[in-house]
Amino acid sequence: MKILVCISKVPDTTSKIAFTDGNSKFDTNGVQFIINPYDEWYALVRALELKEANGGSVTVINVGLADNDPTIRKALAIGADDAVRVNLDPKDAMDAAQQIADYASANGYELVLCGKETIDYNGSQMGGMIAAILNQEFISNATKLDMNGNTATIERDIQGGTEVLELNIPFVVSAAKGMAEARIPNMRGIMAARTKPLTVVEPSASFNATEVLTYELPPAKGSCKMISADNPAELLDLLRNEAKIL
Amino acid sequence: MSILVFANTAKNEVHKSAYEVVSYGSQLAQKTGDTVTALVIGDATNISSLSDYGADKIIHVKDAKLSSFQPSLLAQAINQIAEAEGSKIIVFSHDLTGKAIAPLVAVGLKAGLVTGAVAIPETENGFIVKKAVFSGKAYAHVKINTDKKVISVNPNAVEKVENKKSANESEATVNLGEARIKVIEQKIESTDIPLTEAEKVVSAGRGLKGPENWGMIEELAKLLGAATACSRPVSDMDWRPHHEHVGQTGIAIRPNLYIAIGISGAIQHLAGVNQSKVIVVINTDPEAPFFKSADYGIVGDAFEVVPKLIEAAKAMNI
Structure with missing residues (x-):
């Protein structure tokens, strides 16, 4: 089975969030970038496990400029066979989804995986958009994915619970916690990643259905009101009479 | 024209989130001069109640093909109703259902999509939606450039406002x-919140020392009518199920209220909870x-403080 895993480059989870240029741009100064954890820990690792069990190939795809290459190489070090970068700074999720869908359809991928959301834009848009463009099913927030021939058994989170379903390839799935365990690349993987193919393809037409105008930080919290450990009842009293939430 | 609002149902009733999104649509309609059409798909007994929060019209679709959760068919249904109503703005809740469908609807209608909205859009200078980004550590003001627009609204982010209408059903x-999906x-x-x-x-972390100590957390949660949650190490060590991991x-x-017991408050944990309205932290350290992100704090041992809280909650009849 030919598997395509979408990876996004995001600021490390400990990054200080700040903005520049009149709050219109994320301040990358001193920020370390990583593969979006949902893409890496769950989507990519599960794709590799499926390949190890059933054969096939795993390609990672990213829509971005050349400064994304070190992040993409990390996915190769974890075990992807090859990588593709669509050479475009995407305007929004729809713009990136169109590029990925075009590549997936031109190259006959049977399963497309991505994380349930990125930790920077928190869109939860990519998987659904790719599926809709390809006229395939989209399985969101999946926590288990098993393949038996061309049929997948998937567990996904739904409103108020979970559901187990069956579906034939091709389809698109977004991965959530539970689908796999994160892998740390070993030295052999890191060495091999240097020579694995990272193909750069030029984008199809790009458009901006949406655009971020400005960012803002939430107002700073006022000071924390401390309550004595000897009298926790005071806390309940404050929650009832001051905060009015009990 | 009408703003089309997808009103989610659960257990044959209109879901709480549906009132929030209908009210969101109604507050937006007052700015744009539109009306509000609520779309209910599947069985629900109390759909008329949507008119209490501003629905001018309620459309009910019952189709056997939608009796199981089929996102692509739901999107087809929504797009067809949007077309028939001439709706240019479609509103969802950014819950698990909205996350599964809104992107499909956006592609189908060639509409710009903003997910996780936290405020009614500004419409004076273009159509601009405020959304949460960086896991709640910041907000972005996003302009939608397309003629048709899809918005999904973060649950519990926008107050629902009563606005009684006599809706046409x-x-x-x-x-x-x-x-194509076989469920x-x-x-x-059914029982838990x-x-x-x-x-x-009520959420607890490594400070609880072991899964056997969660009894008091569950008891406090029950008294307060709260759900239970945990930090990542606790879920990684399998002290608590993965679905309780917040962060x-x-x-x-x-x-509205997040009580963190024995959780130090690493930046990754804060990212999952910092949009809570009131935060209480109980920690020995x-x-x-x-404590820097909390509204109320108690420095103390959970094993002493929590039992006292339980006693006090019982005494106060909370």
Whole structure:
């Protein structure tokens, strides 16, 4: 089975969030970038496990400029066979989804995986958009994915619970916690990643259905009101009479 | 024209989130001069109640193909109703259903999509939606450039405002393709309060020392009418189920009250909870970073403080 895993480059989870240029741009100064954890820990690792069990190939795809290459190489070090970068700074999720869908359809991928959301834009848009463009099913927030021939058994989170379903390839799935365990690349993987193919393809037409105008930080919290450990009842009293939430 | 609002149902009733999104649509309609059409798909007994929050019209679609959760068919149905109503703005809740469908609807209608909205859009200078980004550590003001627009609204982010209308209710039919997903089994949690919908949450971390000590956390949660949650190490060590893990890589919640017990407040944990309206932190370490993000704090041992809280809650009849 030919598997395509979408990876996004995001600021490390400990990054200080700040903005520049009149709050219109994320301040990358001193920020370390990583593969979006949902893409890496769950989507990519599960794709590799499926390949190890059933054969096939795993390609990672990213829509971005050349400064994304070190992040993409990390996915190769974890075990992807090859990588593709669509050479475009995407305007929004729809713009990136169109590029990925075009590549997936031109190259006959049977399963497309991505994380349930990125930790920077928190869109939860990519998987659904790719599926809709390809006229395939989209399985969101999946926590288990098993393949038996061309049929997948998937567990996904739904409103108020979970559901187990069956579906034939091709389809698109977004991965959530539970689908796999994160892998740390070993030295052999890191060495091999240097020579694995990272193909750069030029984008199809790009458009901006949406655009971020400005960012803002939430107002700073006022000071924390401390309550004595000897009298926790005071806390309940404050929650009832001051905060009015009990 | 009408703003089309997808009103989610659960257990044959209109879901709480549906009132929030209908009210959101109604507050937006007052700015744009539109009317509000609420779309209910599947069985629900109390759909008329949507008019209490501003629905001018309620469309009910019942189609056997939609009796199981089929996102692509739901999107087809919504797009057909949007077309028939001439709707240019479609509103969802950014819950698990909205996350599954809104991107499909946006592609189908060639509409710009903003997910996770936290405020009514500004419409004076273009159409600009404020959304949460960086896991709640910031907001972005996003302009939608397309003629048609799809918005999904963060649960519990926008107050619902009563706005009684006498809505016209009708049934509509849609023309759907074949279902491709075969649902084998559904497990709907019946007794517990689902964490993502809970208005109050009691959460505990490594400070509890072991899974055997969660009895008091559950008891306090029950007394307060709260759901229980946990930090990542606790879920990684399998002290608590994965679905209770809140934080950057677990689930993000925004309850009215979040009580964190024995959680130091690492930045990744804060990212999942910092949109809570009131945060209470109970920790033995006065230097725990969580106190900086808290509204109320107690420096003390959970094993002493929590039993006292339980006693006090019982005495106060909470």
